[in-house]
Amino acid sequence: MFKTLSNRLIFSYALLIGVLSVSLFVFFNSLVYNTNISIIENEMGEKSRFLEQAFLEQKGTWPGNRAAVAREAATLTKIVELRVTLVNPDGSVFFDSEVGDASAMDNHLNRAEVIAARDDDSGYSIRHSSTIGTDMLYYARKTPGFYIRLAKPLHSVDENLAKTKRAIALFSVSAAIAGLLFVVMISRRLTRPLRETRAFAEEFSQGHYERRIQNYSDDEIGLVQRALNNLADTVKEKMDGLVSEQNKLAVTLETMTDGIALIYSDGTFGFTNSAFSAVFGYAGVTAGRRYFEVIRSRRINARLDKVSGKNMSDRFEEEFSDGRVFEIIINPVSDSSAAVSTLLVMHDITEKKRIDRVKSDLVGNMSHELKTPVTIIKGYLETIQSSIREPEMCMPLISRAIENADRQNAIINDILKLHRIESSGDIERETIDLQAVIDGCIGLLSAKAANRKVILSAEYQTQTKVPGGNRFLAEEIFFNLIDNAIAYNRENGGVTVTVKRKDKNIICSVKDTGSGIPKESIDRIFERFYRVDKSRSRATGGTGLGLSIVKHSVELLGWKIAVVSEGAGSEFIVTI
Numbered sequence: 284m285f286k287t288l289s290n291r292l293i294f295s296y297a298l299l300i301g302v303l304s305v306s307l308f309v310f311f312n313s314l315v316y317n318t319n320i321s322i323i324e325n326e327m328g329e330k331s332r333f334l335e336q337a338f339l340e341q342k343g344t345w346p347g348n349r350a351a352v353a354r355e356a357a358t359l360t361k362i363v364e365l366r367v368t369l370v371n372p373d374g375s376v377f378f379d380s381e382v383g384d385a386s387a388m389d390n391h392l393n394r395a396e397v398i399a400a401r402d403d404d405s406g407y408s409i410r411h412s413s414t415i416g417t418d419m420l421y422y423a424r425k426t427p428g429f430y431i432r433l434a435k436p437l438h439s440v441d442e443n444l445a446k447t448k449r450a451i452a453l454f455s456v457s458a459a460i461a462g463l464l465f466v467v468m469i470s471r472r473l474t475r476p477l478r479e480t481r482a483f484a485e486e487f488s489q490g491h492y493e494r495r496i497q498n499y500s501d502d503e504i505g506l507v508q509r510a511l512n513n514l515a516d517t518v519k520e521k522m523d524g525l526v527s528e529q530n531k532l533a534v535t536l537e538t539m540t541d542g543i544a545l546i547y548s549d550g551t552f553g554f555t556n557s558a559f560s561a562v563f564g565y566a567g568v569t570a571g572r573r574y575f576e577v578i579r580s581r582r583i584n585a586r587l588d589k590v591s592g593k594n595m596s597d598r599f600e601e602e603f604s605d606g607r608v609f610e611i612i613i614n615p616v617s618d619s620s621a622a623v624s625t626l627l628v629m630h631d632i633t634e635k636k637r638i639d640r641v642k643s644d645l646v647g648n649m650s651h652e653l654k655t656p657v658t659i660i661k662g663y664l665e666t667i668q669s670s671i672r673e674p675e676m677c678m679p680l681i682s683r684a685i686e687n688a689d690r691q692n693a694i695i696n697d698i699l700k701l702h703r704i705e706s707s708g709d710i711e712r713e714t715i716d717l718q719a720v721i722d723g724c725i726g727l728l729s730a731k732a733a734n735r736k737v738i739l740s741a742e743y744q745t746q747t748k749v750p751g752g753n754r755f756l757a758e759e760i761f762f763n764l765i766d767n768a769i770a771y772n773r774e775n776g777g778v779t780v781t782v783k784r785k786d787k788n789i790i791c792s793v794k795d796t797g798s799g800i801p802k803e804s805i806d807r808i809f810e811r812f813y814r815v816d817k818s819r820s821r822a823t824g825g826t827g828l829g830l831s832i833v834k835h836s837v838e839l840l841g842w843k844i845a846v847v848s849e850g851a852g853s854e855f856i857v858t859i
């Protein structure tokens with residue numbers, strides 16, 4: 284109830300008004316009482332002097348004739364309208380206007396007013412009279428012969444007092460109500476800016492950074508309000524900056540291909556990017572989950588368990604059962620609290636590993652491929668050396684040595700070609716005519732085809748102009764495909780090249796009637812130096828690099844290649 288400033292103000296003022304009203308009430312009460320008493324006292328003083336004077340004028344009765352005095356007193360009592368008691372100097376009563384037999388009354392010498400009159404000529408006292416049953420004011424006056432004592436019941440004073448009390452009470456209550464209303468009004472007015480300031484502070488702290496104090500008061504609170512609004516502007520500016528930085532960071536982390544996760548010291552995720560969820564194929568919300576619920580790798584979890592929350596780092600490689608390889612980097616992240624979080628970065632190095640493997644295989648294959656003709660040439664040369672005097676025998680050996688030298692030359696040429704295609708970043712794009720390219724290749728290979736009794740034919744079912752192509756690469760593609768179609772064909776077989784349109788694409792097919800490609804080799808024929816049948820490839824003068832050149836050229840042009848070979852014959856389909 285007293286938690287608000289306005290209530291406290293109202294309560295304090297109400298208390299003050301209450302205390303003031305009560306004090307006022309008590310003060311006026313005693314003022315009225317005392318005034319009334321002193322009026323009655325004066326009245327009694329005057330009436331006692333009047334009685335003394337009246338007794339003095341009755342010379343005959345004064346002062347010895349008590350009976351005459353009592354008679355006179357009985358008459359005068361009616362005039363003064365007070366109780367009159369006459370007391371002898373020894374305290375005995377010889378007249379009382381209210382009591383018939385005054386001599387039976389108590390000795391009055393010890394009455395307070397009589398004692399005061401004995402010492403100071405007059406005195407008064409207020410006592411409760413059990414005879415009348417009310418408070419009485421007693422006044423005593425010393426005369427040369429006896430004490431005149433007057434008494435008056437204080438009914439009238441009490442009545443006056445009651446009236447005054449009512450008036451004061453009415454006034455106090457009215458003043459208190461008016462005062463309270465005034466205080467309520469003032470306190471509401473005074474605390475209105477405080478209430479507005481409080482509402483602003485509450486809303487602002489709940490994240491409503493646009494909220495400002497609208498109505499300034501023109502006092503000290505107004506100055507505070509202005510300062511708070513300025514503070515809010517600064518905070519908003521900083522928050523906007525922070526939010527924008529945070530967004531930038533979130534977008535950066537989200538677009539990164541590396542999987543990133545922040546793990547709190549209690550083992551729950553604070554943040555993960557989508558690459559991280561994708562690594563583990565996790566589709567749910569990771570925030571708040573424990574890391575081992577998402578990371579399905581015992582080894583990673585064990586390494587994490589070892590270092591997390593301990594200000595330690597770790598770095599290792601992990602190969603998943605599906606063949607993916609990741610480089611995993613674990614680093615501690617300290618924040619303002621004592622707890623240490625862990626940042627987990629998962630860098631996919633599958634492709635790098637594959638390239639490393641391919642490179643190492645390539646070096647092995649290349650050395651082997653180049654070494655074979657050299658060994659053969661050396662063998663022939665040694666035989667020639669020992670048979671130098673028999674030219675008829677040497678001639679075929681020299682021809683074979685030259686054939687192997689040509690083979691090695693062809694391999695080196697293909698390696699260089701492949702290297703050139705692989706390392707060319709941006710190729711020069713031009714509109715090419717597929718018909719011209721394919722007809723050119725057929726022209727170059729017609730002798731070889733005739734040699735093997737293979738019939739070449741080409742069919743163009745659509746216009747063959749292709750924008751964004753490259754003539755050199757297109758020639759490499761179709762030369763190698765037609766060359767293979769001839770080389771791996773049967774005698775009296777055929778090679779058909781067809782160019783047609785399917786939807787928005789141009790489909791080029793090189794189809795032969797050869798031996799076909801075994802199912803298990805289809806995925807591997809584009810690898811460098813891969814041959815289904817080594818001896819046949821060698822016999823046809825193949826280098827094992829033709830289809831690799833085709834594959835890289837197709838990729839560089841943004842085209843696609845597919846192989847269909849089911850039993851007899853093969854079909855290579857290039858989609859442009």
Ligand code: ADP
Nearest residue numbers: 767771808814815816820825826827828829830
């Ligand atoms: P090569 O120089 O040995 O022909 P390629 O890279 O051109 O090397 O081809 C790889 C292998 O794919 C060949 O050795 C061959 O076994 C197989 N191949 C390629 N084209 C055909 C085809 N048209 N028919 C059957 N087998 C083929």
